[in-house]
Amino acid sequence: MTSTATVGPDAGETIVDWYETAARDLPWRRPGVDAWAVLVSEVMLQQTPVARVEPVWREWMARWPTPGALATVPPADVIRAWGKLGYPRRALRLREAAVAVVERHGGVVPADVSALEALPGVGTYTARAVACFGYGQPQPVVDTNVRRVVARLVHGRAEAGNARAADLADIAALTPPDARRATRFSVAAMELGALVCVAGTPRCGACPVRDRCAWRLAGCPPHDGPPRRVQKFAGTDRQVRGRLLDVLREAHEPVDAAALEAAWEDAVQRGRCLDSLLADGLVEQTDDGRFTLPT
DNA sequence: CATTCGTGGTC
DNA sequence: TGACCAAGAAT
Incomplete structure (x- = not known):
């Protein structure tokens, strides 16, 4: 037997190294950005492109730099400041989250994943993103980008299925053992999916793990399952x-x-x-x- | 588990 | 032109 090319933590290490050279310079990734700023960015980024979030995030952080500042503002101001980011219930929930942070956590965004998940508008993804990116914890963070990377790299499938509980275990199997590297890996895997292993036509030529990708090794088979139908908008x-x-x-x-x-x-x-x-x-x-x- | 919930850019 | 898609959560 020669080798069973199981994709493991060494792939994660490679992805972290790639991230150090390829990462975008996004404002919420700058040093000194606190967990509140990260939480605001994550809620805004739910289903919304980075380019549209950036200017709104800057305005929000200037106006409401702490949970306490946002908590006292009338919803109308928050809805207007949300502008046309879409899904405006997120704005309402973010304000409610700020109120909850003040009432339950003394105005400090909690670092505990369970406490984060208990906040309005904060689910599995966002809670781990804040713990990891805002507090530096080595938490597995699985978003749509990561699910797509795992689907291809590990499972040899063209597209990711719906989110499952097993997603966390899948990504854990790729995670570097060193805690500092594990924290970096969580952003790095997302960035790989956002920049290289994209939904449309993936740029495999730029991929740091292309030689280990189960999907490529299988000859890039097309998606077989039922086509996931795109949401209509006009007239809805x-x-x-x-x-x-x-x-x-x-x-x-x-x-x-x-x-x-x-x-x-x-x-x-x-x-x-x-x-x-x-x-x-x-x-x-x-x-x-x-x-x-x-x- | 499938639906619903905005908006605008891209190919 | 229009399908597709963009760091999900709530129900």
């Missing part, structure tokens, strides 16, 4: 909600129902979406029946 409630909120972000005093009619023709869908925005706490109704961002 998401678009309508976006339109309605857009009107309210621009208006600096409550608007009447007539002003919202311009946002979307279909009265049934418009009404349903307005109700859902009210239910989400993204919109508030005044005593005289007009609508506004929550004060």
Whole structure:
């Protein structure tokens, strides 16, 4: 027997070395950036490209440099400052997380993964990202980029499936044993997926572990499973909600129902979406029946 | 476990 | 032009 080319921690070491030379200089990765700043960046980055997050993150950190600063701000200010990043419930939850940090943790973002996961808007990924990037803990961090890297490098598949509990074990098997390197590896694996092992056409020529990649060794087989269907947007409630909120972000005093009619023709869908925005706490109704961002 | 939740850039 | 996609969480 010659060798069973099982991909292991040596691949992780190689990816860390690659990261040291290839990493982007992102503002939330700079030295001195605290866990609060990391938390804000991570929530903004949920399903949102880096280029769009950068300017908004800078503005937020200047305005609200601590959880305590954000916790006292009315939701309307937070929703407006969120701008058009999308999924504005994230803005609301981030503010609620700030309140929780003040109430439960004395204004200091907790370093414990369980305590982080208990914060509004913070799930498995974000909790570990804050513990790892914000506090330097050697936590496994699995996002969509990492799942794609593991799918190809380890499992020889073109695409990652849905997130599973086993993802954490998969990435742990690649992680360098040294704690400092393990911490670096968590960012490095994400960066590899973001820059090289991308969803579209991967740049295998630039990949530091291309000679060990199970997918390449198998001849880059195409994705076999059912094609994951892309989300529609035009005509959906998401678009309508976006339109309605857009009107309210621009208006600096409550608007009447007539002003919202311009946002979307279909009265049934418009009404349903307005109700859902009210239910989400993204919109508030005044005593005289007009609508506004929550004060 | 599948859906829902924004927005805009890219190929 | 339009499908595809971008550091997920909540339900």
